[in-house]
Amino acid sequence: MTMRNEAFITGIGQSEIGRKLARHPLLLTVDAVKEALAEAGLSIEQIDGVSTYPGRVPQMLGFSPVGSDELIDALGIKAKWYAGGGEISSQLGAIVAAASAVRTGQARHVICYRTVYEAGAMANPAEYPMMRRDRVDGNSQWTAPFNALSAATWVAQYAMRHVKKYGLTREQLAQIALTDRANALLNPRALVREPLSMDEYLSARMVSDPLCLYDCDRHSDASTVLIVSAGDAIDEVRCTPVRIAAMAGSVDRHSWDQAEWMASYATGRDLWQRTDYTPADVDTVQLYDGFSFLALTWLEGLGFCEVGEGGKFIEGGSRIALDGELPLNTFGGQIAAGRLHGFGFAHEAVVQLRGLGGERQINGDPKVAIATSGGGPLATALLLARDA
């Protein structure tokens, strides 16, 4: 294999993760950038590209407060290529875009970031106002008039199908949240560092049946950065590069209710058609869990079990535990580490492949990992490999 035309994840960084942090979200982003540059041994002058999701969102600033042009300006980056937008196959689509840029010679080292300030924004509405319109339009008009105001209610309907059609139980679904919370105990940066018992899960209040409070992630303030580097620039980098071995993304009907099935299934299937690796080669999976059920559908969609068998696959929790055969969301996922919005999964996959997980490092010598984002009407999956 010639590495010249491959794309690699090199430096990774992450800010503090918190709720209502006083630190400005641009500075949280700078914190994560500095950590990533230091790990890669790169200077800001060597960065020539920036990629983010979903770009600055003025009507919902807490959701995405830092635009790529602001970061480029703030850091004095001379960018030859940049991109930021929400019309892409979910959060990790920003990594896919960057990988495509470096593989086609448009950039050598691209800072990819996702910054969230959703808790901070709620505490400071004067600076981060929610712009409400009198009337809804676009996709929202097909859900909001029916008080289906949260993605929880949209995901819950897919989950209910699994309950009714395949017999998914609450005890089975609980294993996503229980695993997340157990792993977060070993992640110093995680937002929620308290154990969760099955009894607590089962007695939690329902949000949208069958999803309860602990099936949902929590708004947080944080920034996550991954640097994507070109194969012919890899000798400039100090850290162990992680190769992006395959990428896949898809969108079904973006309006959610018209989508017959979730995009995690088509995306998972496509990923394996673009690589010689198989599910048996995977050492750990970091699967989007903004709602727990999404991670379960990723397990099915990626072929770790049959469609409808996800509940049985995770039953009891030992298979997906830190010392299990397929460790899941070893940093705590979004449910326990905080709503990093997609990028946390890619960050953790690289941490594990480099053996830098500390107390939460998985056993053996992991070489192949999967990171995903989305999973509802749109989805992205990355297959990551360490060659050396």
Added chain:
Amino acid sequence: MRALPRLDSLNRDFWTGGEHGELRIMHCNDCDGYIHPPRPVCRHCLSENVSAKAVSGRGVIDTYTINHQAWHPKMEVPFVIARVALSDAPGVIITSNIIGCSVDDVDIGDEVSVVFEQQDDVFIPLFEKVK
């Protein structure tokens, strides 16, 4: 109080057909397919010969959830949010609420029929179980 859609040339028939007791779905006059959300072109055959057509308002619950969380202070809970597959508009699924029965009396596969709730100039299509 429900959030209301901003009416435009494409969605007005859907959101106001209830004034005449009709659920109106964009329809292709060339291939007989339905297009929802409404667009000015048929997603099945790319014909622009499309217009809203009244359907029966009968449907089947594709899936559902019982919403327990009040997403704003005035929201009364619990209530049912469901995806309703329209019986005579193949491939069209509408998110709506199932009203007129206990939230525990709703299941996938239940047959439902449209009723309209007016709020300002909008007629919101809701569904009741067919007895």
